[in-house]
Amino acid sequence: MSQYKFLITSSPHIHSGESVQKIMFSVAGALLLPTLAGVYFFGTRALILVITATLAAVATEAIFQKLRGKPVTVWDGSAIVTGMLLALNVTPALPVWMVVVGSVVAIGLGKMIYGGLGMNPFNPALIGRVFLTVTFPVQMTTWINPVDGTTGATPLALMKMQGVPTDYYKLFIGNVGGCLGETSALAVLVGGLYLIYKGYVDWRIPVSYIGTVAVLTFILGKDPIFHILAGGLLLGAFFMATDMVTTPVTKLGRIIFGIGAGIFVVLIRLYGGYPEGVSFSILLMNAFTPIINRLTVPRIYGEVKTR
Amino acid sequence: MLKTFKGGIHPPYNKELTKHKPVEKAKLPQRVVIPMSQHVGAPCEPVVKVGDHVKVGQKIGEAKAFVSAPIHSSVSGKVVAIEPRPHASGAHVMSVVIESDGTDEVYEGVKPPKPLEELTPDEIKNLIREAGIVGMGGAGFPTQVKLSPPADKKIDTIIVNGAECEPYLTADHRLMVERPEDVVLGLRAIMKATGVNRAYIGIEDNKPDAIEAMKEAVKSFSDIEVVPLATKYPQGGEKQLINAVTGREVPSGGLPMDVGVIVDNAGTCAAIANVLKTGMPLIERITTVTGAGVKEPKNLLARIGTPVGELIEQCGGFAGEPGKVIMGGPMMGISQSSLEVPVMKGTSGVLVLQKSEVKTLEPMPCIKCARCVDACPIHLLPTYLGKFAEKGMWDEAEKYHALDCIECGCCAYVCPANIPLTQLIRLAKNRILASKKK
Numbered sequence: 254m255s256q257y258k259f260l261i262t263s264s265p266h267i268h269s270g271e272s273v274q275k276i277m278f279s280v281a282g283a284l285l286l287p288t289l290a291g292v293y294f295f296g297t298r299a300l301i302l303v304i305t306a307t308l309a310a311v312a313t314e315a316i317f318q319k320l321r322g323k324p325v326t327v328w329d330g331s332a333i334v335t336g337m338l339l340a341l342n343v344t345p346a347l348p349v350w351m352v353v354v355g356s357v358v359a360i361g362l363g364k365m366i367y368g369g370l371g372m373n374p375f376n377p378a379l380i381g382r383v384f385l386t387v388t389f390p391v392q393m394t395t396w397i398n399p400v401d402g403t404t405g406a407t408p409l410a411l412m413k414m415q416g417v418p419t420d421y422y423k424l425f426i427g428n429v430g431g432c433l434g435e436t437s438a439l440a441v442l443v444g445g446l447y448l449i450y451k452g453y454v455d456w457r458i459p460v461s462y463i464g465t466v467a468v469l470t471f472i473l474g475k476d477p478i479f480h481i482l483a484g485g486l487l488l489g490a491f492f493m494a495t496d497m498v499t500t501p502v503t504k505l506g507r508i509i510f511g512i513g514a515g516i517f518v519v520l521i522r523l524y525g526g527y528p529e530g531v532s533f534s535i536l537l538m539n540a541f542t543p544i545i546n547r548l549t550v551p552r553i554y555g556e557v558k559t560r
Numbered sequence: 561m562l563k564t565f566k567g568g569i570h571p572p573y574n575k576e577l578t579k580h581k582p583v584e585k586a587k588l589p590q591r592v593v594i595p596m597s598q599h600v601g602a603p604c605e606p607v608v609k610v611g612d613h614v615k616v617g618q619k620i621g622e623a624k625a626f627v628s629a630p631i632h633s634s635v636s637g638k639v640v641a642i643e644p645r646p647h648a649s650g651a652h653v654m655s656v657v658i659e660s661d662g663t664d665e666v667y668e669g670v671k672p673p674k675p676l677e678e679l680t681p682d683e684i685k686n687l688i689r690e691a692g693i694v695g696m697g698g699a700g701f702p703t704q705v706k707l708s709p710p711a712d713k714k715i716d717t718i719i720v721n722g723a724e725c726e727p728y729l730t731a732d733h734r735l736m737v738e739r740p741e742d743v744v745l746g747l748r749a750i751m752k753a754t755g756v757n758r759a760y761i762g763i764e765d766n767k768p769d770a771i772e773a774m775k776e777a778v779k780s781f782s783d784i785e786v787v788p789l790a791t792k793y794p795q796g797g798e799k800q801l802i803n804a805v806t807g808r809e810v811p812s813g814g815l816p817m818d819v820g821v822i823v824d825n826a827g828t829c830a831a832i833a834n835v836l837k838t839g840m841p842l843i844e845r846i847t848t849v850t851g852a853g854v855k856e857p858k859n860l861l862a863r864i865g866t867p868v869g870e871l872i873e874q875c876g877g878f879a880g881e882p883g884k885v886i887m888g889g890p891m892m893g894i895s896q897s898s899l900e901v902p903v904m905k906g907t908s909g910v911l912v913l914q915k916s917e918v919k920t921l922e923p924m925p926c927i928k929c930a931r932c933v934d935a936c937p938i939h940l941l942p943t944y945l946g947k948f949a950e951k952g953m954w955d956e957a958e959k960y961h962a963l964d965c966i967e968c969g970c971c972a973y974v975c976p977a978n979i980p981l982t983q984l985i986r987l988a989k990n991r992i993l994a995s996k997k998k
Contacts, residue, residue: 261897272978
């Protein structure tokens with residue numbers, strides 16, 4: 254019996270089998286739903302954008318890691334998620350080379366310069382998106398109508414500029430103008446609920462975020478259902494405000510994060526210069542994440558008050 | 561809603577391997593190695609010499625300090641060595657090695673005491689102390705010390721820990737199914753010794769047969785209640801158990817007695833019952849020998865001092881290539897390098913994992929998913945503590961309550977980035993405590 258050598262490690266000796274890859278690929282899998290909706294409504298140009306953005310994000314990460322002499326870890330799947338999210342957050346009419354620029358900025362400036370996975374304070378896809386918005390304002394706001402591809406306006410812009418409402422059913426299904434992956438509330442919801450079911454998304458953020466927007470718009474005399482279904486709120490609430498790296502680690506902190514982001518969205522949509530404010534609201538709250546964490550450290554079991 | 565605590569995890573329990581297997585008496589070992597330290601507190605001093613003949617139940621190690629427990633021979637035979645031997649903790653510990661003569665002759669001093677009704681509280685405590693009884697759930701705190709709190713600590717509740725939340729282990733489960741009346745007898749002795757008239761027996765609901773058996777056994781005692789608990793690790797952690805059963809929280813840095821509670825393991829109660837019935841000190845215990853690495857997993861009643869290798873052989877030996885041998889369960893047990901280490905008073909199980917089950921996982925960057933935060937039963941922020949430990953920021957770690965960590969392993973178990981959080985926090989605790997000693 255003594256011919257065996259036993260491994261000696263400190264407990265625990267078993268592991269859940271959960272992994273970063275599983276989480277990232279599950280998110281990427283869930284993102285396939287809004288991707289498919291985008292392809293359905295906007296055609297192959299949407300598919301080309303998503304694939305290009307993803308490949309560019311992965312390539313950027315690999316190049317950065319090569320240059321720094323670090324191991325290439327693109328197979329953790331995080332760059333795939335960032336690339337997909339960026340593409341889902343741009344107009345389907347965007348020239349392909351611009352989405353490549355966005356991916357490079359998202360991964361390069363949004364993630365790698367901070368030290369890579371887990372170190373970035375801001376959601377990388379949103380960094381890429383905001384960069385594109387300020388750099389290519391015209392191209393980033395050239396919206397097209399589903400199916401026929403003619404230029405049009407987003408429901409939020411129609412409401413803001415002309416006070417024209419959009420049919421709930423169209424919004425729910427996604428048969429409206431807007432970002433590639435945000436138009437179909439249905440696809441986003443199914444994907445998001447899948448992630449909640451898998452335990453990869455904490456329900457607290459989407460619930461507090463969307464809930465805050467609903468309550469505030471209602472109080473301010475607007476149509477809460479329209480504000481939930483239109484624009485990028487659902488996509489942001491389920492897929493970007495829930496990015497683990499850039500959101501609070503405490504449960505209370507996540508609720509505060511959602512409420513804060515909700516307030517920013519309503520402020521921007523109703524009183525700001527832009528028709529949409531989801532990206533900015535999440536980025537702003539990302540900035541608050543460290544302090545939210547610090548202020549919401551849970552009371553430990555048996556904590557004795559010390560003064 | 562079943563009673564439970566906040567946090568925790570649901571690992572695969574793997575108790576099917578042994579939960580329906582009645583306890584078997586292990587073969588009498590030919591040679592036992594009995595460490596002089598099997599408990600929290602001062603080690604015992606050997607009171608026998610090499611060459612002495614000893615009998616079953618004879619005291620071989622004397623406890624001089626208050627926080628300690630004497631140690632008895634588990635076989636009859638000749639003392640062949642008194643020297644440091646491998647110990648489950650990984651260290652070498654002074655041990656008495658006894659060569660069995662195979663007669664299993666009982667020491668003359670071992671006789672049943674007066675019935676429980678006639679014993680005074682002090683007599684009960686003395687019996688418990690002299691029988692070398694310690695917490696048998698693993699920690700090994702001397703039971704009599706627990707039963708003698710300082711005068712300013714008013715105890716009003718006794719909790720019997722029958723949760724057995726560690727995966728794989730079924731020693732307490734089988735005990736409660738097979739000898740529920742012994743658990744109750746031991747509990748009644750504890751209640752009498754402490755003058756407490758309220759007791760609970762907490763059992764996870766994955767052991768319905770044990771809950772049934774215990775309920776039946778306490779039928780005639782209105783002051784004892786069986787409390788089914790949610791099956792969740794670490795439900796059997798002392799602090800989690802107290803919280804689940806009474807709603808109270810042991811203060812940080814404090815003990816259960818600070819909230820008026822004494823917790824004793826079901827096995828400890830049965831050991832007390834054994835003393836009351838036969839006078840035999842603690843010389844054997846049920847230990848679950850299990851895991852995919854064992855051919856025929858069993859619950860064995862093993863003499864203290866039996867080398868674990870012998871128990872594995874009695875379970876048909878290794879199945880496949882063994883990768884890890886663990887004393888205790890997979891969450892908090894200690895991995896062993898040698899099969900010579902002996903069964904001790906606190907050895908609730910011997911777990912053998914196959915080589916293919918044992919993986920060394922490469923840590924990745926933390927993605928702040930906060931699974932560890934959700935799992936921590938003490939509500940710590942393990943991700944922060946792990947980072948502080950990696951950077952040697954011991955003061956920060958202390959500020960974030962590293963010392964309150966119970967090392968249950970939940971954080972490391974759930975971490976998708978394979979960060980050894982429990983191990984890092986353990987390191988931080990050691991460093992903080994070491995700096996306090998200076």
